[in-house]
Amino acid sequence: MKHLLSFFLVCFISISAHSQSLKETLTTEANAYFDFMVNQDFDGVLDYMYPKVFEMAPREQMKIGMQQMFNAEDMKIQFLANDVTKVTDKKALNGIDYAAIFYSSTMKMTFLTEDEQTEEDKKGFLMFMKATMQTQFGEEHVKEELETMSLIIDMSATMFAINDPQYKGWKFLGNDDAMKMIVNSVIPESIRTELLKEN
Template sequence: MKTKILFFAFFLFQTITILAQDMASLKTEALKSYKASVNMNFDDIFATTYPKVFDIIPQDQMKKMFGQMMENEQFSIKLVEVEPNFSFGEIKKIEGKSFCMVNYNNVMTMKFKEPMDDAESMVDIFKTSMEADKVTYDKLTNTFRIEMRSTLIAVADDLTKNQWKFLNKDKENKMFSMLFDAKILKALGL
């Protein structure tokens, strides 16, 4: 009986230790992903991205898309480094994969190259389409500042050698549903 109790205590300790290490590595990797995005360091962004994404959009194509999105004829976007104030959901094990929802503060500026005639309606559009918490417009610089909580979906599985990699959660979960089945979507509440 004493042996069974000792075995159970050891098993419980090991489980708690593994989960603590998992969360510690998740926090470290989430910060790396955040810093890579803010600094627009494509190599680091790609290193922290869930690799199956590149089966859908090759890295060179993604780099080109990012470049066009961040700077084009109409506007330029810059990500502003702020305290991310991460909040981590429960780590869920589904079909041999680990998942965790990671929410964080995300701030960007969007500077338009032509003067804005109706900045107020743009503020409302940004609030709705980006689910932004706060949008301000600086008429002098023709720049919007957009503040929101964003979500990364962390994934660790055989493909990532059980290292945490990330997907940006979009409104309709389009990218996630291209990579994972309906059972996983449902289990994560997506």
């Protein structure tokens, strides 16, 4: 009996250490991915994206879309910080490993207004945009910076990590409304349900 208890204890410690190692690996990889986002290194971001996505939306097309979104004529978007808050255990299906990464993100949206606009007009526009963003992210998560004509948005987000033997290393796929159709077609529903309920 004593030997049996020792065996189970060793097994438990081994499984726990492996799980911790996986979570540390995914946190490190996620932070590298976030660094590319903060620095707007879109090639780096796309290198981390799950390649099956490019079968539906060509890589070059996605890069152009990112460049346009982050550097539009009337608005500039910056990610100021991204912090991993939780990494789930992995789930396997058909030889592919999946995990979910939960994180907090701080984004800055700067509106590039015309010089001839009055301060009152600028403030009115910023307050309108603030109210619009608050309906999406919640009142307490959106703050204005009138001097820079910016909104600072704090949000919670999720992405899926995928380790597919076809490709090298872990790849990521954002779990948001913009990617919903692609996520649903690439990640089996049973896997999505299992991973997201762990939050």
